Amino acid sequence: MRRVYLDHSATTPVDPEVAELMVKYLTDTFGNPSSVHSFGREAKKGLEEAREKVAALMGARPDEIVFTSGGTEADNLAIMGTAFANRNKGNHIITSAIEHHAVLDTCENLKKHGFEVTFLPVDADGLVKVEDVAEAITDKTILITIMHANNEVGTIQPIEEIGRLAQEKGIIFHTDAVQTYGRIPVNVDKLNVNLLSASSHKIYGPKGVGCLYIRKGTRIQPIAFGGGQERKRRPGTENMPGIVGFGKAAELAGKRMQEEMERLTKLRDKLIDGVLNRIDDVQLNGHRTKRLPGHVNFSFHYIEGESLLLSLDMKGIAASSGSACTSGSLDPSHVLLAMGIPHEIAHGSVRMTLGKDNTEEDIDYVLEVLPGIVERLRSMSPLYQRKEACKHKECYQNV
């Protein structure tokens, strides 16, 4: 049976070139980069080369990159690190209702430490309004954190404009760019950010490694203690195989970006048009054009996203409902709810995210099997039968 992986926003396979380099740093070049002998110096060289590559892909200077254990830790360091370091200036943080839990839960936790957090709403497409950010700013605001692109619906936020606003007001601005770094152009100067989170495993690098970009002069303090690594910003012996793998993945992503963006946008649009044309009562979630190249999220009315995922899995197709982190819980996605999508429609949502090994034949296969699956699930759905019986949408919406 054909197997089609459509969950690249959850994670990606490690590129063979990346894996090859990692093996070298697991075996031959195993030294501790803090050691002064030749083994240590060789490792240190690999560490700094990786830092250059990761920095280059976002237009940053290598000394502005701090390696972390991934996107989650980068978000934690950005938010807690600036909150505690700037406490004397104020206690107010602005974020959005659709952030990844790495941001949302960190902000929630800061409330217990006396910080106040504004969670901005989004419109029906999942966009944050720049005017809303402007209105939320007070003289106590020390940090604004808004993600670059949303992991669940793929919508790309107006980060440049929000950054300009933050800059004018002298407020530290962080963006979680885990879904965009390596996928679309990301430049820290163009985006006007002080802090930016990225992760390796979303761009064909290994899991468990990522980075936080910290613009020179940004006041931030560490959130862990015990060593002077990473310019005293993130202690602990460096994850060398992970970091060199991340560097290689960033280099490859930069080389392939333009071509891959164009290819994935075509496949994405083929999938969107194909589904909307072949299946009734389905909606695309997220902005139609301001979205990640390979990102699709649909709500199939009258059915459960989870049942659809299981049926797709039986056909060899791997998709997800909302984010991988919330799958398994029965609450509908906080992102879809924040976009004003009713619970019953949010429950029918499925995310398909494309990547480098997907082909046009993969999309044809999905378009071939999906209508039948949806039809079968709907034939078992009491909601659908009721809708068919009365033919008025209102009936369904009132159940």
Ligand SMILES: *Cc1c(COP(=O)(O)O)cnc(C)c1O
């Ligand atoms: C995956 C993801 C994260 C978490 O990154 P990890 O490296 O898995 O910790 C954070 N934010 C967004 C938007 C993500 O998609």
